[in-house]
Amino acid sequence: MSETTTHNGHDHAHAGHHELPFWRKYIFSVDHKVIGIQYAVTALFFLLFGFTLMMIMRWQLAYPGQPLPVIGKILGETAMPGGVMAPEFYNQLGAMHGTIMVFLGVVPLAVGGFGNFVVPLQIGAPDMAFPRLNMASYWVFLPGCVLMISSFFFPGGAAQSGWTSYPPLSDIASVGQTVWCFSMVLIITSSLLGSINFIVTIVQLRAKGLSYWRLPFFVHAQLVTAFLLLLAFPPLEAATVMQIMDRVAGTSFFLPSGLVVSGEQLKVAGGGSPLLWQHLFWFLAHPEVYVLILPAMGIVAEVIANNTRKPLWGYRLLVYSVVFLGFMSFVVWAHHMFMTGMGTTMSTFFQTTTMIISIPSVIILTCFIMSLYGGNIRFTTPMLFATAFLPMFAIGGLTGLPLGLTASDIYLHDTFYVIGHFHYVVAPGTLFALFAGVYYWFPKATGKQMNATLGKIHFWTSFVCINFVFMPMFFQGMAGLSRRLYDPTVYAHGRGVQALNVVISLGAWGLGLSQIPFIVNFFMSLKRGARVAENPWNATTLEWAAPSPPGHGNFLTEPVVYREPYEYSVPGHANDYSPQFVEGS
């Protein structure tokens, strides 16, 4: 099927403007849509890559010490001597999985991808406020990613001190850690550039009539996210610079005096503080976890409103909650450090703030569930993923409570319970929301609809498998199994839950297979998907006023906003949706 044989009136957006050379249009493009897609595709690739690392790792956890067939040989003798994973390689896979999933996968997809593509469209802007800065942000990000991946090939391999890179371990680790630091500096810089752009765009470029209370919830979520990135990332950048100094210039910001490593006194000045890193790291990384979840919540809000065919319940409450959440996320970071020996005042303070921050999450979830009430729910593929988000995020969020209370965290800290907690929020939570976003906005980005049957297969298989992956982790954690353990069977309590490791690994590989329908669907729909008009979902927000895909400058006529974002099923209307951009009602 050729792309020109369409009868939809929107296609003239493609025509009529002089062609830019290929490299300006698709590679060094300044168009937010192209940059958004670049970010999204890069991020999807890294999600798959990070997942692959984990699928390899899961072999060792399920069958400790047994040679991994075929792949073990391919990975070579240093990583997998005799096909059996070396412990240092296990640690590299773990650290890189965490780093890649968070910084190269989810954030770039949620913020760089969806944020870039959707936000200007949803606010009726022709582009981001600083298109060239936007391009720069991607082109700083990409080298950062390449550098990060290349670290596997440095002597000693990639970073292996966890995604948290706690010194002194990270300070004395092999050169891969330096590479990790440098690529983090690039990625952080890219995020900073991006967040400036988002804030300015959302504050300055909203279409006529689009007041703050008429913004789609997704835009509010992105705005708060941008502030989190803007103000929380620099301290980590500072910390990373200091770690680079420690590693390259021999300083000891994070090294106390009198360290003895492998029987040798470490020849450094000493006098530094390992806890300083942890404070600076978590000062970023706690807000960072909300960077992972807020855009996801934004997507879920869009999809739920669209598919329940009714206004979001408690829209203003949602906005207040998300702003409050963003603000509070700066004062809870030390709940990751309860076991570092902090005193009782400080830990009481941080466990209190942690409990406080769970309240807006409860409110947000309540609003979403109440939005289902009284709806006319269409179970489209995006809606399936968005629906699943709710109970999955609930499990993840609820299991945050025992971690946030100091007394129970004594037992649960650094066990697989923590792994279970946050994967429920980031994988069947955020990741599912991101899938929902891909299915939801794919038609806008490409002008083609994704296949619904493959989408449903993708959803149901993923949904089942992912619970087999993460649910057993709570039981392992309860049994006391530490995380980051190359061989859990060293411990008696680990042997007690080893059977679950097999279940988890099978679940993970099943989850891997479940992605095949998605990947097939993604590429097939690009080529052969059904052509769609501007508004295939009968949605109300502004991005659906632009052609699919939108041309340069996005809108054919300058959009004007007449009403609230989610006016579905307004009584007395023929249609069950009244778009923001259509006059009169």
Added chain:
Amino acid sequence: MAETTHSHSESPEEFKKHLGKYYAVFVALICLTAITVGVSYLKLESRGLAIAIALVIASVKAGLVAAVFMHLIDEKKVIYAVLILTALFFLLVLGLPSLTVYEHGPAFQGQ
């Protein structure tokens, strides 16, 4: 917004009036620098006092630069809002050192 001194509608002649302010701040900055250095040569007995004086002077200087050179003195509300938020989190970050050692008890060796 026309009443603000830097509004875009100002004519070049009107603008000239501001120049004096800039020179005055420049002189003040140089003098304050001289004072800071001078005080440091006094080698005050109390180090705490020396630090306090130097930091107060530095804050005054920074305040002058921000208020006049960066014309924060009459800026728009959005910018104030952003800066207030930043200032809040900045104070939080400045609190990190004390949190790092706070209540780590006599066992903390600090080195």
Added chain:
Amino acid sequence: MDEKVYGWWLPPDISTHGAKIDQLISVLHWFMLLLFVGWGIFFVWCLVKYRAREGHKAIYAPVHAIATKYIEGAVVVVEIFLLFGLSTPVWLAYKNTPPDEKNAAHVRIVGEQFAWNFQYPGKDGKFGKTNESLIGSDNPLGLDPDDPAGKDDIVTVNQLHFPVHKPVYVEVSSKDVIHSFNIPVLRVKQDTIPGQQIPVWFEATQAGHFELACAQLCGLGHYRMRADVLVDTPEDYAKWEAENAPPPQEAPAAAAPDTTPAPEKK
């Protein structure tokens, strides 16, 4: 170490303070389950009742859901209760009441890549001074041979002994990187931060053979940084102490028999 006692939930608790923690964990999980199931039923009911079908229409007017206000209110109340009724008191009671130093057994614990070193003060109840410059393969803690207080100290590697029914006061630290002192059955966990000595205390209610795990990633041998925890009856403990007390005038470390196999070198 009876393998059978380890299952899919909390392992047995042999500490005096652990019951409160376990209670908090189970109250929390009942609360979470209640919330989840409650909301879950409503959620599934909504999905079924309001599924799209012929002739069905969505309700535009926002429902006035008083119930959600109450539920949210209740969640807040329960969280306040969990926070100030359970967690904080348990934590404060535990952290603010170190055992009476005189009645407690003392141990200094020093983590290193990848082993646990234990120093017992011996008969005189005083720890010998240590100095990192003296650390060597036969003196893992860098005990100062000139310090009389150290003459009777016992040093063990990867084997922790203490008596049952007696408060134990330990100070954990590390030679190199951050480790974490974790004995699941005792419900204790404490990161060991190099450069700091952090006190931890507990009292066992049951003698037996248990495990100490390292809970913080500390390098390639993190997974095998385990130690045996031997909770002895008072008699056994006295016997062990007597057997292992260094003979006078000898370097203390040399006399510490290490019954566990050395951690296999990679």
Added chain:
Amino acid sequence: MAEAAAHHESPIPYMVQPHPVTGIPNGKFGIWLFLASEVMLFGALFSSYVLIRTGAPHWPPEGGLTSEIVNVPLGTLNTAVLITSSITMVLSWASCKMGSLPRFKLWMAATIGLASVFLVIKYFEYKHKFDLGHFPSHDNFYAIYFTLTGLHGLHIIGGIIVNTFLLTAGSKMWTTDPEHFTNRVENAGLYWHFVDLVWIFLFPSLYLL
């Protein structure tokens, strides 16, 4: 077709003119947000400095006084240089405001020149320390000194690049869109004053106290 073509060159609003509600153009808002993040960056480094310093038994660790380790006269001179460059920066912007490109060029050249002088002086200071074998690894004072002044130096270099662009190729915009150009100079100035402002704190903290 016609409307698409008409829309094609749709420029981004408020690039030059202030937004009716916020009262500022995009660029100015952007630069302030950037400075906000810089505040957090230097704030974190500064608080690390405070932590390490308060944890040390002596400061500077090798004994004596800070002012005996660093070259106070050179540091003072550099402070004066940077303050002067700040006023020349303001004047270059003021010249734009008053409609004179030549005077803008003069003051901007002065700014760049002073910034370069700053770097040259810094170079001699660094070189002196290196000659003595005092590298960042020497002790924590040097670690912090080099990290903070080094990062600050990178910011100076960044400023020089931006200002040089405005002085040369960038100034072509003066003929096409003087208001936009003036805004750019103002934004570059905001950044430059911030770099000056950071130094105002670094100087006493690293040289005098």
